[in-house]
Amino acid sequence: MIIAPTLTQTFEEVVLDDLTRDTLGARLRAQPNPSTDLDRSLAELHAAFAGLPVEQLQAILDFGRHVDTPGVMLVRNLPCDPELPDTPTDGTPSRDKRTFVAECVLLGLSHLLGEPVGFSTEKDGRLIHDVAPVKTGASTQTNESSKVFLNFHNDIVYDDTGRYDTANPDFLVLNCLRQDADREAVTYYADARDVVRALDPGTLDVLRQPLFRLNAPGSYVRDVASGTEVLSVPIPVIAGPAHAPEISVSANGVRELTPDAGRALARLQTACGEIAHRVWLEPGNALLINNRKGLHARSEFAARHDGRDRWLQRTYIRRSLWNLRHRASADDPRVH
Ligand SMILES: O=C(O)CCC(=O)C(=O)O
Ligand SMILES: [Fe+2]
Incomplete structure (x- = not known):
């Protein structure tokens, strides 16, 4: 399905001044690969990002902690690596990266929001994800795609424990290392508060009922031979108070239990396209x-x-690791 949003809206933005960017960049260029000792690197990066102008630091902290703040924020004029190797073609980390500025920017911003977490079902449980087009996934509803519109979704919203909300990351951060040559790729964000305002009451009422089963993320192991889908228990797509709704849509499909629910889902995707914020991410930008x-x-x-x-590059973030402890891996308390 191709959706052509009709409205352009501005993002809440934090734009670093050049001196802040260059001071931070010099510090980050000296950092080792943060994956080697993540907790130590996060402490270093916490100290580095605490040096942001206080107003900007507070804007990012408020984004992470308050219910009534926007759902998306664009941070611009961030430092970049002095040299960038080729974009990986298989969605795994580059082995030719000599500096780790991008990784440090990603983790430094992430740690202002919470704790980076990984899921064994996504990118082999890595904490830093490389998101780039992969030939074999070009037409899939996953981060590997390029030939299709990647429909409005949450990341890792499905949970195999049957409680759909136990595993999903609270936040994700996307840091752009390289823009597509034709500058076509647009990232959209539809805030559930705007979605709720845009929908008619009847549709909203259906979306609030447990009439939807979320498909497991595309990279989940499933019964390929029989083509069986792995589905959550029935849940509502929109839940919680009208002033602060939580919205749950899995990337590769939601199965509706009734025709009405199917129509409501289609209206939801259309409404998202109409009210979404959009950005053409370029190097130095993080969302x-x-x-x-x-x-x-x-x-x-x-x-x-x-x-x-x-x-x-992408991270998944939880405010706290505590509520994920029942599924933490024995090898790494951040991986689930
Ligand atoms: O490529 C993008 O801009 C976003 C892709 C996406 O949905 C993701 O990485 O979770
Ligand atoms: Fe996503």
Whole structure:
């Protein structure tokens, strides 16, 4: 399905001044690969990002902690790596990266929101995800795609424990390392508060009923031979108070239990397209996304798989690791 949003709205923005960018950049260029000792690196990065101008620091902290703040924020003029190797073509980390400025920016911003977490079902449980077009996934409803509109969704909203809300990240951060050559790729964010305002009461009433089963993320292991889908228990797509609704839509499909529910889902995707914020991410930009307050999406774009393709890095974040403890891996308390 191709959705052409009709409205352009501005993002809440934090724009670093050049001196702050360069001071932070010099500090981050000296950092080792943060994956080597993540907790130590997070402490270093916490100290580095605490040096942001206080007003900007507070804007990011408020984004992370308050119910009534926006669901998406764009941070601009961030430091970048002095040299960038080829974009990975298989969605795994580059082995040719000599500096780790992008990784440090990603983790530094992430740690202002909470704790980075990984899921064994997504990118092998890595904490830093490389998001780039992969040939074999070009037409899938996953982060590997490029030939299709990636529908409005939350990340990792499905949970195999049957309680759909136990595993989803509270936030994700997307940091752009390389824009697509044709500058086509658009990232969208539809805030559930705007969605609720845009929908008619009848549709909203249906979306608030447990008439929807969320499909497991595309990378979940499933019974490929029989083609069986792995589905959550029936849940409502919109839940919670009208002034602060939580919205849940899995990336690769929601199965509705009634025809009415199917129509409501279609209206929801259309409404998202109409009210969504949009951004053409470019190097030096990072997008902070609340994974409960809204849904995100991405346009189609051209991929050439030649090392020059669009390249983002992504983290998943929880405010606290506590509520995920029942599924933490024995090897790494951040991986679930
Ligand atoms: O490529 C984008 O802009 C967003 C892709 C996405 O949905 C994700 O990485 O979770
Ligand atoms: Fe996503």
